Amino acid sequence: MDNESHDKFYYYLRLMRLRRYFVIMTLVFPLILIVILKIFGLNESHVAIVVPVIVFPVSLFLGLKLLANDTCPWCKAGFFINSAGSFGDGVSLVFRKRCSSCGEPKEYPSKNQK
Numbered sequence: 064m065d066n067e068s069h070d071k072f073y074y075y076l077r078l079m080r081l082r083r084y085f086v087i088m089t090l091v092f093p094l095i096l097i098v099i100l101k102i103f104g105l106n107e108s109h110v111a112i113v114v115p116v117i118v119f120p121v122s123l124f125l126g127l128k129l130l131a132n133d134t135c136p137w138c139k140a141g142f143f144i145n146s147a148g149s150f151g152d153g154v155s156l157v158f159r160k161r162c163s164s165c166g167e168p169k170e171y172p173s174k175n176q177k
């Protein structure tokens with residue numbers, strides 16, 4: 064694998080990691096937070112206030128960061144958002160592994176390729 068495609072793939076992995084943080088913070092983190100708050104003995108009305116106050120700014124920040132980095136390293140178009148400018152069904156932001164415009168990466172480079 065040449066240097067240029069290595070850089071592109073590195074950027075791609077960074078994008079995937081950013082998206083993973085976003086999904087975890089939005090879906091999993093609130094559940095963990097609720098369990099922790101329950102352990103500390105907070106009642107429902109407190110949990111209903113504390114959880115959104117902590118989770119919302121964090122997921123908003125990560126979501127904006129993700130969209131700011133939403134550039135395909137191969138074709139420079141939106142990776143998660145297609146050229147029509149829509150999220151599609153919204154699920155693609157969470158599950159998309161290939162570019163919405165060019166379909167890269169077509170194959171994962173194996174570790175023994177350098």
Ligand SMILES: [Zn+2]
Nearest residue numbers: 135138162165
């Ligand atoms: Zn692309």
